[in-house]
Amino acid sequence: MAKDTSSSDLLxxxxxxxxxxxxxxxxxxxxxxxxxxxxxxxDMLRIEEGSLYPALYRLExxxxxxxxxxxxxxxxRAKHYRLTxxxxxxxxxxxxxxxxxxxxxxxxxxxxPAS
Amino acid sequence: MAKDTSSSDLLxxxxxxxxxxxxxxxxxxxxxxxxxxxxxxxDMLRIEEGSLYPALYRLExxxxxxxxxxxxxxxxRAKHYRLTxxxxxxxxxxxxxxxxxxxxxxxxxxxxPAS
DNA sequence: CGGAATTGCCTAGAGTGTCTAGGTAATGGA
DNA sequence: TCCATTACCTAGACACTCTAGGCAATTCCG
Numbered sequence: 034m035a036k037d038t039s040s041s042d043l044l045x046x047x048x049x050x051x052x053x054x055x056x057x058x059x060x061x062x063x064x065x066x067x068x069x070x071x072x073x074x075x076d077m078l079r080i081e082e083g084s085l086y087p088a089l090y091r092l093e094x095x096x097x098x099x100x101x102x103x104x105x106x107x108x109x110r111a112k113h114y115r116l117t118x119x120x121x122x123x124x125x126x127x128x129x130x131x132x133x134x135x136x137x138x139x140x141x142x143x144x145x146p147a148s
Numbered sequence: 149m150a151k152d153t154s155s156s157d158l159l160x161x162x163x164x165x166x167x168x169x170x171x172x173x174x175x176x177x178x179x180x181x182x183x184x185x186x187x188x189x190x191d192m193l194r195i196e197e198g199s200l201y202p203a204l205y206r207l208e209x210x211x212x213x214x215x216x217x218x219x220x221x222x223x224x225r226a227k228h229y230r231l232t233x234x235x236x237x238x239x240x241x242x243x244x245x246x247x248x249x250x251x252x253x254x255x256x257x258x259x260x261p262a263s
Numbered sequence: 264c265g266g267a268a269t270t271g272c273c274t275a276g277a278g279t280g281t282c283t284a285g286g287t288a289a290t291g292g293a
Numbered sequence: 294t295c296c297a298t299t300a301c302c303t304a305g306a307c308a309c310t311c312t313a314g315g316c317a318a319t320t321c322c323g
Binding site: 041042043045051057058059073074075077128130134135137139140141144 | 193
């Protein structure tokens with residue numbers, strides 16, 4: 034039960050930002066968002082559906098995205114999401130927060146003790 | 149109740165690594181670990197005690213650190229923690245995981261849609 | 264034709280980790 | 294004397310991701 038460390042835990046607090054970023058490229062349905070993130074990350078970011086859909090509700094509830102039922106490229110029923118102006122601003126804030134945070138952590142982790 | 153985004157959420161899954169890293173510089177007591185992390189991060193990483201102490205138990209339980217009661221620099225009773233060899237190996241793994249993850253996220257977040 | 268895989272959505276519940284907010288105790292300074 | 298600091302501890306709330314299940318329609322392949 035050793036805990037696999039891998040992104041699952043690290044993803045926390047970042048998934049929302051990644052979803053918003055995906056939608057910054059244009060509207061997309063939920064399934065497509067997960068696909069896209071896996072694609073651009075060379076399969077290193079795996080978004081489980083049990084995380085994805087709740088995340089989308091969260092984002093919609095907060096006014097960052099809006100949804101609309103429609104049809105997918107393959108002709109299937111699908112819910113399309115798009116970024117609101119508010120969501121776009123939020124994305125920018127979160128991106129800045131992440132960048133700042135990641136820089137600090139990287140700096141701390143990369144500094145070697147003069148053993 | 150707007151959620152302040154700030155590091156709290158991002159810290160998830162990273163705090164343990166940061167603590168291990170702190171101890172890679174040498175033994176330290178809990179309070180000192182939090183102090184050190186705040187120092188080296190220019191006060192941008194704030195480790196709450198309610199997160200810190202449970203984290204230390206976790207790490208000890210998993211065999212990454214060992215503790216010993218002693219006395220602080222100021223002559224007060226304090227519990228000193230030090231990295232075990234296993235903890236050192238774990239630190240390396242987690243550092244690699246973090247680096248890989250951060251690179252991916254940074255890449256995704258920094259790529260601008262050709263609007 | 265039939266079954267499996269894929270697309271696409273949804274949800275309950277468990278697990279985990281951080282925080283808030285409280286507490287104890289000793290020391291040092293105003 | 295009183296308050297800030299050092300130093301530790303803990304219960305409970307909260308938030309988020311995951312596992313593991315479900316549904317329905319389409320497509321692929323034998």
